[in-house]
Amino acid sequence: MQDKLKIYGREFSSRFLIGTALYPSPAIMSESIAVSGAEIVTLSLRRQNPAQHEGNLVWDLIRQSGCQLLPNTAGCKTAREAVNLAEMSREIFRTDWLKLEVIGDDYNLQPDPFGLVEAAAELVKRGFRVLPYCTDDLVLCQRLLDAGCEVLMPWGAPIGTGQGLLNKYSLETLRTRLPQVPLIIDAGIGAPSQAAEAMEMGFDAVLLNTAVAKAHDPVAMARAFRLAIDAGRSAYQAGLMVRQQTASPSTPTLDMPFWHQADPLTQE
Numbered sequence: 001m002q003d004k005l006k007i008y009g010r011e012f013s014s015r016f017l018i019g020t021a022l023y024p025s026p027a028i029m030s031e032s033i034a035v036s037g038a039e040i041v042t043l044s045l046r047r048q049n050p051a052q053h054e055g056n057l058v059w060d061l062i063r064q065s066g067c068q069l070l071p072n073t074a075g076c077k078t079a080r081e082a083v084n085l086a087e088m089s090r091e092i093f094r095t096d097w098l099k100l101e102v103i104g105d106d107y108n109l110q111p112d113p114f115g116l117v118e119a120a121a122e123l124v125k126r127g128f129r130v131l132p133y134c135t136d137d138l139v140l141c142q143r144l145l146d147a148g149c150e151v152l153m154p155w156g157a158p159i160g161t162g163q164g165l166l167n168k169y170s171l172e173t174l175r176t177r178l179p180q181v182p183l184i185i186d187a188g189i190g191a192p193s194q195a196a197e198a199m200e201m202g203f204d205a206v207l208l209n210t211a212v213a214k215a216h217d218p219v220a221m222a223r224a225f226r227l228a229i230d231a232g233r234s235a236y237q238a239g240l241m242v243r244q245q246t247a248s249p250s251t252p253t254l255d256m257p258f259w260h261q262a263d264p265l266t267q268e
């Protein structure tokens, strides 16, 4: 039995957060969300308009999923833009949960650390539950925590690249230095093995979109990611072996059928 993901006072059985863009059809999006087991979905006010009650099939399907909505500020380039879009999203989607994106560079869609901290501080003051999409910079993450964010979402790689965990040193540093903070790897994950790796490293969850939506069979890929994320979490909880530089025989030798820990006193 896996432990639950706890963020902003809520508990979730799934550690897979999924995006709602780029699917071949609304029906495939809906089935992919269901099969993923995700309980949190991110969506953008710029794509969905729940005010148009008739004909907005995508929005209806997302609502019917029963998932916690996580509106995002995708495409915002300044703190002011992000705060304005966040306020509109809160009103329309009726949630104060927010995936905060403030993009600083068009080439790699890299978050702007300065705009991010400025927007996060303002949004926390306004009562939002902010999940910032950030780089893997430790000091930026500390500033976001100082601003009142309770969860951080460092990137694995730039959005839509499928490159996986590009900077493992920085990610490991974040995990080590912020042991109590829920850390969700967001963006750049291209394969289930990469998601499993993030979970094995002790990250709390994974958010992704493109790798599922653009798969040849998104529903099957959603299932593959679900299994990989669960497997990675189970492995982390079970305790991975420490990598060794030199070989040690795993085939039992005579009189040593089981792994034996030396008695610390006798060394036998």
Ligand SMILES: CC(=O)[C@@H](O)[C@H](O)COP(=O)(O)O
Pocket: 019, 020, 021, 042, 072, 074, 099, 133, 158, 159, 160, 161, 162, 186, 187, 188, 189, 207, 208, 209, 210, 211
């Ligand atoms: C949907 C969303 O919020 C993306 O901005 C997110 O970061 C996922 O990135 P990938 O599409 O690379 O999985």
